[in-house]
Amino acid sequence: MTTTARGPAPLPLAAGLDALLPELRALYEDLHAHPELSGQETRTAGLVADGLRAGGWEVTERVGGNGVVGVLRGGAGEGPVILLRADMDGLPVLEDTGLPYASAATGTDRDGSTVPVMHACGHDMHVTCLMGAAALLARHRAGWAGTVVAVFQPAEESGDGAAGMLADGFADRFPRPEVCLGQHVAPFPFGMAATRPGAVMAASDTLVVRLFGRGGHGSTPESTVDPVVMAASVVLRLQTIVSREVGAHDAAVVTVGSLHSGSRENIIPDEAELRISVRTTDPVVRGVVLAAIERIVRAEAAASGAPREPGITTTGSFPLLVNDADGAARVTAALAGALGEGxxxxxPRPVTASEDFGRFGDAYEIPSVFWYFGGVDPVVFATEAADAPGAGDIPPGIPRNHSPRFAPVPDETITAGVRAMLAVAASWLVGDGGTD
Structure with a gap:
């Protein structure tokens, strides 16, 4: 990584943040203790809507399910329309942070199973930071021109939240922005931020593969077509896609995260099911990988003498998230002013995780910019890095997003996240980054 050196600057829109921090900390702890699964964010949405209304925002609820949209016009006259976005949903993860406000929540997933629920990706922090920015934008509305559309999106983790809001007429119901802006908490030191022009987060495709065999007794495998062996061959062969079909200068990830077949050790089953995750950062590479998966699955089924063609179903996808180059430069300068020199x-490269935030900009055909802000104690980070030299950008001892131990440091992370959002917003609304 390279740093952008720029001194800190005053940020008038953030005046009053210190006094607001206890309220934001309480909101964060409440959200963290009461996470909700994708598409089930009713309590979170209610808290957001009530908070926005109390600040004088125009509020629309139940957009594309549990989405909440606030609209606020500045008091300094006409100006640009910008979109600020936070996601709201939690994950089916059993929390292991030991925090006094740790989640003990459970929920019912889309398969009807009862699962633990945790804000293991920091969406509680995203909501808190945007709510803080919204409160201060309302308090200082005389100091900026234009319109802010604050989007609190459901179902990011399932990949259908932004699409659901757009399908519910989002583009026709709210002011048209000229830029879409979003941020994500990440496992690096608080007070720091990171972004890049161009591709910033990978595209994602999730597939379910059904392999069909012919079941029978475990003692007479010669009379069967064993889908377990077929599935094992597929899993191993899939590992060759990245190593042998994707160039050394390209990036792709193929993960088989689930393999289910059979119920007893002495019964050869009829079917096996694989669930596959694919991440790519280039449309051509994406096409190569998806075609290779289908070819391998069908070839292994044929080689095993499967009585039926396999079933290959795409169950979800995230688009490649691309930062507008000019917008990324503007955001980088604003973040440097808000957070300080260096x-x-x-x-240096796109993140291989995925986001559906880009669907808003794609729908409007306008620029998007997405950045990361840190949530880890810098001393802890430095200690872990010293204990694991050469381990990469994030030391292995630092819990990453989706870990049951993921837990940003609250006050400092909230402060940095609110300042980052306000500074970036001000670079459009005020025109000079919101500085004196």
């Missing part, structure tokens, strides 16, 4: 990093 605190903004340029990511």
């Amino acid at each position: 605190q903004v990093l340029t990511l």
Whole structure:
């Protein structure tokens, strides 16, 4: 990574943040203790809507399910329309942080199973930071021109939240923005931020593969077509896609995260099911990988003498998230002003995780910019890095997003996240980054 050196600057829109922090901390702990699964964010949405209304925002609820949209017009006259977005849903993860406000919540997933629920990706922090920015934008509305559309999106983790809001007429119901802006908490030191122009997060495809065999007794495998062996061959062969079909300068990830077949050790089953995750950062590579998966699955089924063609179903996808180059430069400068000299990093490559935030910009055909802000104690980070030299950008001892131990440091992370969002917003609304 390279740093952007720029001194800190006053941020008038953030005036009053210190006094507001206890309220934001309480909101964060409440949200963290009461996470909700994708598509079930009713309590979270209610808290958001009530908070926005109390600040004078125009509020629309139940957009694309549990989405909440606030609209606020500045008091300094006409100006640009910008979209600020936070996601709201939690994950089916059993929390292991030991925090006094740790989640003990459970929920019912889309398969009807009861699962633990945790904000293991930091969406509680995203909501808190945007709510803080919304409160201060309302308090200082005389100091900025234009319109802010604050989007609190459901179902990001399932990949259908942004699409659901757009399908519910989002583009026709709310002011048209000229830029879409979003941020994500990440496992690096608080007070720092990171972004890049161009591709910033990978595209994702999830597939379910059904392999069909012919079941029978475990003692007479010669009379069967064993889908367990077929599935094992598929899993191993899939590992060759990245190593042998994707160039060394390209990036792709193929993960088989689930393999289910059979119920007893002495019964050869009729079917096996694989669930596959694919991440790519280039449309051509994506096509190569998806075609290779289908070819391998069908070839292994044929080689095993399967009585039926396999079933291959796409169950979800995230688009490639691309930062507008000019917008990314503007955001980088704003973040450097808000967070201080050397605190903004340029990511050397796209992150292989995925986001559906880009669907808003794609729908409007306008620029999007997405950045990361840190949530880890810098001393802890430095200690872990010293204990694991050469381990990469994030030391293995630092819990990453989706870990049951993921837990941003609250006050400092909230402060940095609110300042980051306000500074970036001000670079459009005020025109000079919101500085004196």
